[in-house]
Amino acid sequence: xxxxxSRLKEIFDYTIDSDAEYKEDLNNINYYNxxxxxxxxxxxxxxxxxxxxxxxxIFEDVESIxxxxxxxxxxxxxxxxxxxxxxxxxxxxxxxxxxxxxxYVRSNHVVEDKFIYITAVKKI
Numbered sequence: 454x455x456x457x458x459s460r461l462k463e464i465f466d467y468t469i470d471s472d473a474e475y476k477e478d479l480n481n482i483n484y485y486n487x488x489x490x491x492x493x494x495x496x497x498x499x500x501x502x503x504x505x506x507x508x509x510x511i512f513e514d515v516e517s518i519x520x521x522x523x524x525x526x527x528x529x530x531x532x533x534x535x536x537x538x539x540x541x542x543x544x545x546x547x548x549x550x551x552x553x554x555x556x557y558v559r560s561n562h563v564v565e566d567k568f569i570y571i572t573a574v575k576k577i
Contacts, residue, residue: 457501458551464498465552468507468518469577471496475508475519484563484570488523501544512556512574520548520573527567537569544571 473496475487491497491506498505503522510519522544526537541560548555557574 457547460498460500461547461551464500464505464507465518465520465575468496468509471509473506473508475510479512479519479557479559479572479574482521482561482570482572484521484523484561484568485566487521501547503540503544510574512576515576517556517574517576520571520575522571522573523566524569524571525567526562526569541569541571545573548573 473491473494475482487506487508488497488504496506503524505520505522507521508519510517512519524537524540524544545558548558552575554575555573556576557572559572560569561572562569
């Protein structure tokens, strides 16, 4: 298992045992607030050059882990849509290789934040 996958599993396992939880709707996530909340609780991680936070979550009535990656959309060297899309696909590829199946995946570009947020859920 490579370093990225090992780190993802470590953070995933850490989150299962933590009190970090998200109880709101997946369609109305305030990404900025969640990132800040994670940072104040020392639960904001840096992986693959992106910020990552995880929360315990109930998805389709099953205990799950909600993962949020913040991929910068403002880096001067990677401003082209192609480069940003490649970064998003790279994150999703690593998640799928690490967890085999994901139960929910969505990306959302928040222009004001200058980030593309990748939201993924894995049932426990």
